[in-house]
Every structure is written in structure tokens, then in C-alpha cells.
Amino acid sequence: MPGQFAALQTLTELRRNFLAAVKKKTGLETQEFLLADIGLEDFAFVLLSEMGNAFDAVKTGAPWEKLLDTLRLTIANLALSGIEPEEYRAIEAELCAWREHYNPADREHLLRVKATADRARRLAEDFSDRITALFPPRVEKLGRALGVAENAIRVFCDAEIRAHLVFQLSKQVSSLLRRVREQLALPAWDVVVSGRVTGRVKVAGLLDELGRNFSEPVLALLKNAEGDEEIPHGIAGIVLAHDLPHLSHLGVRARQAGVVLVACEEAAKFDELARQQGQLVSLVATAEKVEWKIVTDAVSAKIQGDRKPVQIPAVRLTSERIWIPLAEVRAETGGGKANGARRLAELARLNGAGFKTPPALVIPFGVMEVALRAAPELETEYKKQIAQINGLSPADFTMATERVRELILKLAVPVEVETAIAAQFGRSARLLVRSSANCEDLEELAGAGLYDSIANVAAAEVAAAVRAVWASLWTRRAALSRRQAGIPHAQAHMAVLIQQMLTPDFSFVLHTVNPLNRNPREVYAEIAVGLGETLASAGERGNPWRLLCDKISGSTTTLALANFSHALRLDPAGGVRRAVVDYSQISLSRDGDARKQLGKRLAAIARFVEEALQKPQDIEGAVVGDEIFLVQSRPQQGLRERP
Secondary structure (H helix, E strand, O other), X not given: XXXXXXXXXXXXXXXXXXXXXXXXXXXXXXXXXXXXXHHHHHHXXXXXXXXXXXXXXOOOOOOHHHHHHHHHHHHHHHHHXXXXXXXXXXXXXXXXXXXXXXXXXXXXXXXXXXHHHHHHHHHHHHHHHHHXXXXXXXXXXHHHHXXXXXXXXXXXXXXXXXXXXXXXXXXXXXXXXXXXXXXHOOOOEEEEEOEEEEEEEEEEOOHHHHXXXXXOOEEEEEOOXXXXXXXXXXXXXXXXXXXXXXXXXXXXXXXXXXXXXXXEOOHHHHHHHHOOOOOEEXXXXXXXXXXXXXXXXXXXXXXXXXXXXXXXXXXXXXXXXXXXXXXXXXXXXXHHHHHHHHHHHHHHOOXXXXXXXXXXXXXXXXXXXXXXXXXXXXXXXXXHHHHHHHHOOHHHHHHHHHHHHHHHOOOOOOHHHHHHHHHHHOOOOEEEEEEEEOOOOOOOOOOOOOOOEEEEXXXXXXXXXXXXXXXXXXXXXXXXXXXXXXXXXXXXXXXXEEEEOOOOOEEEXXXXXXXXXXXXXXXXXXXXXXXXXXXXXXXXXXXXXXXXXXXXXXXXXXXXXXXXXXXXEEOOOOOEXXXXXXXXXXXXXXXXXXXXXXXXXXXXXXXXXXXXHOOOEEEEEEEEOOEEEEEEEEEOOOOOOOO
């Protein structure tokens, strides 16, 4: 093996030199360099195959250093092949950093390696998915036109993947992760919401593909989660084929509805359960293990009775005030989210709070209705669509919600709003324009992620952002959610919370009671680089830093290190952009003491807010330099005993 490793090092350096020469020269010599590079890439596949077999033959005493060095060189070769070079360079940098002074007996070191290995595995999976999405129809058409045998056509894409360096990467990462999990005594399952359920196994790409009408409980096995899905009544449990932030919108909704939610870290385990498609399966998920078995007693699988309709608070539709200072807003005028922001601002001024809040104002309930009355034709059509919407077929229902949003986007936002924005924040300010509906942030219904928030809005563009938030009251997902919760559409109203935009180094979500075991002494924290949408929406595959923070002692235990490939950053031109993250440059991955210090501060803040509001809280916030800001707090969901 030492000779093979030396050959791989030399090969990698040769490829770097050849490709550097190609950038400087043109003509026949360039073609020869490229052909030589292709030959070296093919030889790298052979070397890595032999080395992988040698590693697998080692049953005890894992050769950690060689495994990490080989993985780093594999990553370097894939970057040279032009596949996601920026991402591969970040992974290579992480492996170089973690390799220094690596100690497999140190849990911190193992967590770093696991985070980066999971990131590398995602890349291999994404490459495979792109190949299988792009080529099969074309391969089939061309192969039949050329008279190629059917079996050769069927296996073409699979053979292409298995002959690529990505295949060797996948094998290495699987082997490395298996050893890491054994060393850390980690299960293959990540339980987001624990419980016991029985349901008919249905496999789908996304939750929406399953429909909404079920005659019996369903255990949904999903290849992907978008993060903002509304869970239909009748879904008893969800098994995801990838990891997910525990405190994401989907996690919160599952917890609130008593739906078991599990992420699977091993493709083989997911595939084993997926082969039970159509079978009635009993699934038990606890913090220690996940077990399932086929059930023959169909009587045990019944959908629970319809959920009790959610009671939403009454609102005061005011036409006298186009905007309200945050200090004067109340739930009946500005919604639960805006009211929560006011209470946080009041707490922030108290001794010992340990946090700040951004300046804010509110466009109250009733202003959208004022805008509708100012456009009688739009108002007439708006009321007509709402009156008939629940009786429509699914296709017509979707068209009706689209029509209502189109109407709202034509409304004129009162000019007083822009004047108030300029006076409060300044004309050059960047703003976060957020929903604050009367049917979200309730104790019985979080409504997490149902309605839109628009980030990084220029003061001059506030009117368009306000219309977009108003219109989000009528997304198909939001309207279906209200119908499922038994909320009459006519009782749903939207206020708008406008906050000064923060530029966070990190964003976090805190649950002041550990949602996994309901321990009231433990704060459960999830943290990500950049803006908090990475955590809340679960739209970016990967996992955050996960911390357990003791409210009394402040001691912090790290459960996982972050490995999201991208962070969301503010774009100077407006909106947000995705930026590749190199965790070897991030203090929370490099330095365990930095996590402990932050965890202690978050535990103290969580305890302070929970005691002040007298109930467990779901808190969102940001770290900006040395300061901690809170932007939202609402009652924590899913703590009541399930039926």
C-alpha cells in the first residue's frame, strides 16, 4: 500500500502540472496534455480500487491517517476533473486541517471527520443523481437507433458512474463513516421526532407526491424534503433518506402533529425499508434505536379522528394607522410574531438579558383590506374567489390560490409606509420584511414557514416586499394548511413585521426544552453559518452544529458539527446568495472552547426568556460579532403527550 499511495501522490501532482500547462498554452501540445490527464485519471481509479480493497482487509486498528490522506487525494483528483471544484477545494482544506494531530480516541476529532465525510458523500450522491437524471432518455433513444442491445442500454448510466472516480469516493466515504460510527457508537438512524407508529409504506421523491387523501395511516419514505411541506392528515411517520435540521420548519410541524420523523444515514438501511413498499409496517423510534416490523393485523392501523379545529385569536382591523411602532403593537393588531418581537425588545432592556433585538415597526391588520377597498374591482374578485375556494377540485383550488395572489400583488401599498421606513431606518437601510399572520405562532399551530419573509430589502423596495408577504397568505400550502386545521379563510389576516436586517456570522434556533427527550433542564441548539433560512427551511442538505446546553450549569455537549456545503449571505445587490463554506476556517468547528462559550451564553439567554414568558420557547436569533440578537420567540411545539 505505501507504494500505491506514493504513486497516487505523484499522479495528483502530475495532473496539477498538466492542467496548469494547458491554461498557458494552445495547440497540439495542449491536446497531448489533456489526453495524458485523462490517462492519469483512469489510472487513479485503478490505484484507489486497489487501496480500497487493502483498507477493507484491515479488520482491527483502522489506519486513520492513511484513510484521511487517501480521501484528501481522491477529493483533489475530482477537483482537477472539474466536478464542483470550489466545493471539493473546501472539503480538501477541511481534511488537511483535521488530519493534523488527528487522534481517533478524541470525540471532537471524530465529529470533525464525520461532518466532512458526510459532506463528501453528498457530493458523490449528487453526481450520481445528475447522471441518472440527465442521460437515460438520451441513452435509450441513441442506443436503440444504433441497434445496441437492451441490457447494455439499461446499464449504461450505472456503468458510467461505477467507472468514475466518484464511485471510489463513495466507497471510501462509506468505509470511513462506518468506522467513525463504530468508534462513536452512533446508530445509522437520526431520530428527529420519536414515537411508535403503524402505517402503509409509500415511497416518494417528495411528500407532495403522495397526495392528501389516505384511507389508512401512511409511513412515508421520502428521497428528499423541501423543508416547508405541510404534513397531510393521515401521514403517521416520515423516514427521510438524508439528514435534516431537527429544529427546521418540517421538524417543528412533525413534532406538533405527533408524526414520527426519522432521517437515515445509511442508504442500505433506507433501501431495506423501501423494499417494503405497500406493506403495513410498525415503526418504533427512540433516541437509542429505530426498529420496524411487518404487521399482519390490519385492524391496528387506523387514522386517528379529525383533529380538533384550531381556534385563532380575533384581530382588530384598524384603518386609522398605516403603521405601528413596535412598542405599541399587540397580538390583536399585529399578530403573534410581531407581538413576540415586542416582548423580546422589552426583555432585552432588562439587566441580565444578554441579548439585543433589531429595530422594527409593524404594518397592522387591516391595511391590506384598506388597499383592497381602494381598488373595488380587485376587492370584488378577491371576495368571489375566497367564497368558493374550499369547494373546488385540487386543480381548481391551486388555480384559485394563484389568482388571489395575483390580485394582491396589484394592490397599492399606502405611501405612509415608505415615509415611516425612511424615518425609522433611513433610506439606505436594508430590511427584513416578515409575515405576522393571526394563524401562525400560536400554541396550537406554529405555522412554521407557511408564510413568506423577504430578506435584504432596500427601503425603496419595501412596497413590493409588503405585497409579497400579503400574497403569501394565499399560497396553496398556506390555504391547505388552514383548511386542514379547520380555520375559515375569511378569518385569516396578515400583518407585516419589518425589522432592520442583520448580517449574522451565525444564526441559531433554540428550543428551551430538549425536544428529543423533553428534559426541561436542557436547551437544544442548532447553529449555521450565515442567515437562518438554512436552518429553518431545511432547503440545504446537511446538518448544523447541534449543542445540548444545561440551563443551570451552562455546560455544553456537542452532538454534531456543521457540514452544510453553502451558507446564505446577504447580496449587496439585494436578496441573498449562496456561498461555499470551508469549516477549517470557522471557529465553531476548529475550537471546542468557542462552542462551549457560545453554548453557555445561549443557555443563559434561553433560561432568561423562558422564565420571563413563563413557558417553553422556540427562539430564533443571530450572532453578529460578539453580540447576540434575538429576532423571534414563540411557544415551543410538541411537548404535550400524544394521544
